[in-house]
Amino acid sequence: MKLFSDWTWFHRLGSPRWFYQNSGRWLPWLSVVTLAVLVTGLVWGLAFAPADAKQGNSFRIIYIHVPASFLALAGYYIMAIAGAVGLIWKMKLSYMVMKSAAPIGAVLTFIALFTGAVWGKPTWGTYWVWDARITSMLILLFLYAGVMALQYAYHSSDAASKAGAILALVGTVNIPIIYKSVDWWYTLHQPATIKLTSAPSMHPDMFQPLLVMIGGFYLFYALVLILQTRNEILRRERNTSWVRELAAAKMAAHTTAHSAAHTTTEEA
Amino acid sequence: MARQMNSGFLAWLRRDLLLAWRRRGEVASPVLFFIMVSTLIPLGLTPESARLADVAAGMIWVMALLATLLSVDGLFASDYQDGSLEQMLITPQLLPLPVLGKITAHWLTTGLPLTLVSPLLGLMMSLPAAGFIPLLWSLALGTACLSLIGAVGAALTVSLRKGGLLLTLLVMPLYMPVIIFGSASVSYAIDGINWLPPLAVLGALCAAAVALCPLAAAGALRATASN
Secondary structure, three states: OOOOOOOHHHHHHOOHHHHHHHHHHHHHHHHHHHHHHHHHHHHHHHHHOOOEOOOEHHHHHHHHHHHHHHHHHHHHHHHHHHHHHHHHHOOHHHHHHHHHHHHHHHHHHHHHHHHHHHHHHHHHOOOOOOOHHHHHHHHHHHHHHHHHHHHHHOOOHHHHHHHHHHHHHHHHHHHHHHHHHHHHOOOOOOOOOOOOOOOOOOOHHHHHHHHHHHHHHHHHHHHHHHHHHHHHHHHHOOOOHHHHHHHHHHHHHHHHHHHHHHHHHHHO | OHHHHHHHHHHHHHHHHHHHHHOHHHHOHHHHHHHHHHHHHHHHOOOOHHHHHHHHHHHHHHHHHHHHHHHHOHHHHHHHHHOHHHHHHHOOOOOHHHHHHHHHHHHHHHHHHHHHHHHHHHHHOOOOHHHHHHHHHHHHHHHHHHHHHHHHHHHHHOOOOOHHHHHHHHHHHHHHHHHHHHHHHHHHHHHOOOOHHHHHHHHHHHHHHHHHHHHHHHHHHHHHOOO
16 A cells, blocks of 8 residues: 555646746735744844843844845755755756756845844954854855855756756765854854754743744745745746736736726826 | 776776877967966065065965866866767766776876976975975875866866856865865975875875765756756
């Protein structure tokens, strides 16, 4: 007796059209929830969390810096896993997700580095230091840039996707290095506050808004990834009949709205 | 079966060494680049011996990295242009083995000469005496890593027309751990502390690269160079 003999549900997930139509239905809800969580976290962290004993109010940038760093690392894994799924199961949609994840991760890495530099000036006295974690985050930024540049260099999207997937997988070794760098080298950046097996080394009143912001950033990442992937689907599938029908419907709606506006202005 | 697999690696190693011997002028360029560019450091920074000694280890490593980076572009390029790469892709041997043969030939003709010339440059840049042996060891292991990792980048960009600059951008982030540990072992020796731990990490990187980079390069060649 075979348990999972029917894998059509899995391969249906790989259909760009299925993804486009179903994500379109969930997008409004996801946007509302993301906005709610982000606003809650920001107001709580920026206004209501208690000020730090030594740093005063300048520690509040943690509510952007830490979630952005989390997502920069998680985003790279998402990109690499999407590449691996594409290589193994030859799913075009997976390659589209990989291509969409690269710029989002790169921007989040930049935000993490930038907010870290802004935080470093009042607390450490310097914008930049060649500390293990900061250097490896910079390497992560270069890896993202490399994956994007490689995919844009190829004309055939097939070769571009495969090459990008291989490069993304090769760069995956950097993520554990970033994560563990604060444990292996005792340099300037502080060790991990959020631990898996023991209590966090931060007061709960400061920690809870941080968790909310991390959750909000994850939702935000999912939202932007879905939006980017939808664009990539439309771009790559532009010659298929369902995309053409979609575009025709949008054009028709646009022209009727346009002509309706014109008639009202003419009457007025 | 074992016999057939061995002949893939050795055959391509022998072929590339023979080709390199026939074009020895071309193959010598990375080493000449290494020597000449290292002359720029005293000219650009300072000719004072004491200050040169501070930066010698790191600068020799950076120059070796740049020389390898410039040479790794040609690893698959000439074979791609004359069609031998296609032949490599359709042979019955497992593709990582011929690729490893080519990478070994590249290291023997680029990395090893760089390593052997480095004590001369150490003398020219007033490298402290304690740094010479660590420099030899770290460059020997390090240039092997650089050839292996560079091969992955070369395989990813071989079919592009302007692939050279993109190749450098792709492999630079992957080269950074190699230079961090490589030059750390030389600086530790100069500072008088145990220089074997960074060398051990470098050895581990080399071992992992020998195991994984031929696979990645072979996959990249199949994905991009088989038209």
